[in-house]
Amino acid sequence: MQLTAPPRGRAADAPPRRRPGRVRMLMSVLALLLPLLAGCGTRLPDGAFAARATPTPGAGSPGAGSPASDTGVSATEIRIGIVTSLTSPVGSEVFSGPRYGAQAFFQALNDRGGLHGRTVRLVTCDDGGSGIGNQDCVHRLIDQAHVLAFVSGSVLDYAGAPYVSGKGVPDVGGQPIGTAYDRWPHLYGIYGSAAPRDGRAVGWNGTLYQSTEVFRFFKQRLGAGSAAVVAYNQADSARYAGQLKAGLEAEGYRVLLQTVDFALPNFQAVAAAVHADGSQLLFDAMDSRGNAALCRALDEAGAAVAAKVTTVQNWSESVRTDYASSPNCRNALWATSSSLNYEDEQYPAVHDFRTAMARYYPDRAGQLSAWELEGWAGAQWLTDALDSCGAAPARACVEAFLNRAEPYDAHGLILPASFVPRPPPSGPTRACLNVARWQDSAGGGRGGWVTQVPAMTTDCFEVPQLPYRP
Template sequence: MRARSLVAAAAIVLSSLVLVACGSRASSSGTTSAGNKPAGVSNNTASDIGVTPTEIKIGTIAGLSSGFGPDTFSASLYGARAYFKALNAAGGVNGRTVNLVECDDKGSGDGNANCAHKLVDDEKVFALAGVTAFDYTGAQYINSKGVPDIGGQPVSAAYDQYPHLYSIYGSYYPRTGSRPGYNGTLYAGTEIYRWFKQNLKTNVAGVVYYNVAPSERYAKSIADGLRKEGYTVVEEQINLGAPSWDATVLDLKRRGVQIVFDAMDDGGNAQLCNAIESQKLPITAKVTPPQGWANNIRQVYSASPNCRNTIYSTGGTANYADTQIPAV
C-alpha cells in the first residue's frame, strides 16, 4: 500500500501545488498573487489562504484510529508524508516549505466533519491532498469553501459529486454537487467482463464483498456488468467483523464458480486466496481492481502461490492526446 501511495502522492502534490502558481483561490483570500516575479523566498508574497512567503499549508484526513485498524484508511497518508519530506528536502516549492497538517477522523462521519472544520477554519489550509475517508461527511463543507481536494484513495462517491474535489482516478461524471452520475444514474462499461468470457471461456462468476456500503456498491456494479455479458453470478457477502472465508469459498465451489471478482482490500483478498487454495476451488482467474496490483503482491499472497498465479488486474487508461474525451 505504501509503495503505490508514493506514486499517488506525487500526482496529488503536483496537481495541488500547480494551483498555487495559478492563484486558484486568490479571489477568496482578498490578496494578490506573486505575479511574474522570479522564484525565490525574497520575492514570494502571501498570495492565498494557507500560502505565506515561506510556507504552503496542505491538509490531509486519514482514519488512523478507525475500527478497521491503523492501516486500512491511512495508506495515502504515508505516501504524502514521504513525498512532502522529499519535496522539502529538495527546496520545497519556489522556496516555500510544504507543511502537511494531519487530522485523524477515526473512520467516523462525525470525526470527518470535525476534521474538515479544523483544517479549513482553524488551520486555514490551502488545499487537501491524500484524503482517504471511510465516511466523507465533511466533503460538502470543504467544497462549499472552495478548498481543492485531490483524493488519495477515494472510498465514497464525493469525488464524483463535488466540483472542488478531484479523484486521482478521474471522473467522467458532471460534478455539480448533486447526486453523482448523470441525473443520479451511474454508468460503467462491460468490456472487461466480455474479455474474460471470450478469452478465458468462463460463464459462472463469483463476486465477494464486505457488508459495508462502499464495498456493496462496487460489488453491485461488478455483478450488474457480469450479468449484462451473460454470466451467471454468485454473490457472497463477507461479515467484516466475523469473516467466514472457508464457508464462502465452499459455496462458490458448490455452485460451479469459475472466476472470482471482489470488492475488498488487500488483506481480505489474501484471506480469500488462502481459502481458495485450502478448499481447492478450481478457478480460472481471480480478478482484482488496479489498487490490488502492487509491488507487494508476492508478500500479500505468500501463503497462496497458486491463487496468486491466477490473479488478473483490471483497469482502463486514456492517453493525454485523447482530447475527444472530456475528462482528458
C-alpha cells in the same frame, strides 16, 4: 481490510465515468468497506525541476520577492492539508497509502528547493474513520491551519466535504471512497469525473454508471465465460455483488452468486460450490479478512480458478504475507487499475516514486502499494497546478488548471483524467485499464506483481455503461 471490487480504466479520448472499481459504498466499520468503482502531462527533467525550485537571484531567503498570494501562502511556504482515516476501526493500513505517497513526493520536492522558492508544508489530520472526526479535521485545517488546498485524501466518511466545497478549498487527487467526489464542486478525485458536480445530487440526478471493461478483458484474454461472485449477508455487500453480477451478465458470463454469513462465514461451502461449478473467475464483495479466508478454503478444496480478480486497493506487497497460507490462490490474483504498476520502474515517474519511498520511508518496503503510487500522483497533480500559477499560487489558478479541457495523466502515472462535465453516457464508451498478476516466481523468486498488458493507454475496449443509483 482492503477493497476487492474491479476498478476501471479509461481512454484519453473518453470522458471519465463511474466504474465498478471506483464508486465505494460505506458499510459499518465493524463489518467491511466495499469499493464500487473506476493532453497528457510530460515529465520535466531534473534540471528543469531544480531550476524552477531555485530562489530568485539576489533574494536574501527562499521566496523573497514573492509575497503571499492567497490563503495558506507566505513568502516562504505553501500550506497543504491531508486528511486520512489513519486510525479507523478497520485498521491503520487500509487508508494510509495515499498519505505516504504524497508525503514522499513533497519531501522530495522540498529537498530540491521547493516550488518557486517556497517550501510545501504538509498539515496532516487523522479523522479516526468517523464523520465527526472528518468534520473536525477539515475545520482545523481550513479555519486554524489555513491551508491553501487538500491533497491525496483517503477517508472512510467524507462528512466534511460540503464545508470544504463551501469554502472553495480545492481538494486534489483524493480517493473516491463514497460519492463526494461526484457531487461537490472544488473536489477533484484522482480518477476525474464527468458528472455535473453541482452539489445538488450525486452524479447525474442521483445516477452513476459502471462499465464492463474488466469483464471484457478477462473474456478476451483468458476466454472466460463463467464467474463466481461472493458476498456477505449484508445489504451493501449484497447490493454491490448484484452490480458485479449485472456487469458480468452484460458481457455474457454465466454467474454463480454465493452469500456467506458475515459473523460465521462458511467459506468451505463456497469453495466446494465454486469447484463444482467450474467457475473460471472469482469476484467478491468482501474485506481482506474474508478474502484471505476464502483463498485458504479454495486451496484446501483444490478449487482452482483462472483469476481471482481484485482491485487497486489490494494491489500491494502485503499479499505476500496476507496469502501466505494459500499460495495457489495467491498466484491466481489479478488486479486492475487506472494507474501504472508500482513495480514498473522502466517508467521514469514510477522510478522517482520508488526512489523517494526507499529514501524517506524505507520501513514501508513491505507495504508498498498502488494506492501509495496514486497518492504520489495526486501530489504531482496539485504541484503542476500550483506551478502553473508561477510565483503567485492561488486557489483560483489551481482550479483553472484542474478544470482545463486537456486531460491530465500525472506524468504518465494515471490514465488521462479530466473534470469537464458531460451528459450522462448514452451508449458504449471506449475504456482502458491496467492489469497485473501476482506471481511467486517474479523478482528472482521473491514474488511480485507482473503487468499483463503492453500499455494501459492501449489496453482499451468499447463497452456499455450500466446505470445504477448508489
